[in-house]
Each structure stands twice: as structure tokens, then as C-alpha cells.
Amino acid sequence: MSLMKLTVAIPTYNRAELLRRTLLSLAAAEHPRGLEVCALVVDNNSTDETRRTVEECQQQLDLEIRYLFEPRQGKSRALNTAIETADGDLLGMIDDDEEVAPNWLTAIADVFGQRWTEVDFIGGRYVPQWELEPPRWIPKQYTGVVGFSNPGEEELPYGSSFKGMMPGGNAVVKLSVLREVGGYNESLGPVGKNLMGCEDDDMYHRLLDAGKRGLYCPQLNIYHRVPAYRLTKKYFRRWCYGWGASQSVIDRHRAEYTGPRVLGVPRYLYGDAARGALRMVGSLLRLDRDGAFAHELSLWVLAGFFRERKEGRVLRAEAVGR
Incomplete structure (x- = not known):
């Protein structure tokens, strides 16, 4: 395509100063010819200075910025509001604690400008910006907890052979495709301060199930702030x-597992729980506290699945993990 319009959706909740940095990075990025860019801030019922911050950026930055207020809390609701109201060809999705790399817009223009008929969605890398030195106990299989994702330097098609998925905070999808697959599942994703998630996981698999073609682009980088509390x-x-708990919601909606269940839970998960407990004990006996913590986390995943399946809800975030 010779001319494309990209709307960059930024759902935000009570992070006014971080949002300012996100918008500054978009304004400072190289804006390639042939790509019209608009930042769409979806204020998800913030009570801080979010609106004033956006108004200041509208006056100060050389960037088209739109502001929408979405009173129904939930990241998926905010994203669906963006999908409903955006115009143009592409919808980019980033978070309010991120900054885009200087070549972020150029990478988007290069892929879709040259391969519009071949690619429906793209995703890239998360580069962590640590507030503190990361502790050694972080398990490699749980780096997603702090938003660290680096599938490598090679451009690869998304699909069953790809180890990973399209990241929700660094993705660009054809707007018509998002509307075709029905937007985001509003039963998933964070609401306020809770830690539900998997809205991006669900969207990624629905895109693939619909036959859409995706591409991992190593040039598409964002810098993700990792605060000390994480x-x-x-x-x-x-x-x-x-x-x-989010995986349980996906299981209820998609029902891809067709094997035996006990009390609505796939039977194999009970075995996973027992093995995880035994491995945690084994690691503790070997004085391997880091290994024990990794196995403990697998039990927390299973606990969330079981509780959501049993009661159809999750504990409030502040009640978990004390």
C-alpha cells in the first residue's frame, strides 16, 4: 500500500506520568513517509491526572493524539473501545508503561508496506528496563511475569511451530481483521489492579484459528518498565x-480439551499438581530454593485454575500470595 493509517491504542489506568513517557516516545520515533499515525489514549476510568496529561501532550507534541474515556474498567473493554472507534488500516497496541523504539513505526511501515497481502498481524520484542537488578530466583519459564520477551533475531511466521505468541503490548493488526474475529474477550485481561490476563493469548489463537497470517518481527521493539514491586x-x-484463573476462562470458552474431566477440571491437571508438589519438596530437600520456587509457581497457576473453575471467579488480587 502506498498510504496507510496506523492508530496506536494505549489503554491506561492511573499512570499519568508513565503515559506521558509513552506518548513522548511515539512523538520522537521516526515517522516514515506513507504512514499516517494517530495515538488513541483510552482512559479506563482513571482518577489521577491522566486527562490533563493527554491534553498537555496534545498541545506540546508533534503527534495526533485522541482521548477517549471508557468508564467500564478492564483492559479488554478499553481495547474493544479502541477497535470500535479507530479508523484507518492498522491498529497498534502498546501499554502505558512502555516506550517504543525509535524505529518502531518504520518497522511497521516496512512490513505492511511491502507485504500487505501476505501479513495480517505482527508482534515484536519486549526489552526490559529494570528499576532494580533482577533477582536470580526469577525462573526462565516465568519471564513473562515481568514482561520480558525475546524470541530471537530471526523473522519468523507465527503458528504452531513458533515458541511464543504475539505479545499484547507490542502488536499491530489490520483493523478489519480485529473486527472480523470479534475483538477481545472481556472475561479476560486485567480489571483495575487485579492480575487476570491472557486476553492477548486468546486473541493470538483466535487470529490463527481464523486463518490469519502473523509474523514475528525482531525489529519491532518496545522498552518495558519493570518496577521494583514486580x-x-x-x-x-x-x-x-x-x-x-485466566487459563480456566479460556478453557471454558474454547473447550479445546476433549479428554476426561473431574469436577469440570481436565483430569491431567490433578496429576500436574501432585507432580509439582513433589518436585517442590524435592528441590527443598536439595536446598535448591530457586528451583523450589519455580515449582511453587506452577502450583499457584493450578490453584487459580481450580478456584476459577469451582466458583466462576477469582480471589481479589490483594488476597493472593500473602
């Missing part, structure tokens, strides 16, 4: 519990 075991426990 580098605690308490936070990891809470996140894993919420992730497990």
Missing part, C-alpha cells in the same frame, strides 16, 4: 494465580 515473590505468586 521483582518480589509475592507479585510472582499473584500473577501466576491470575494467569491460572
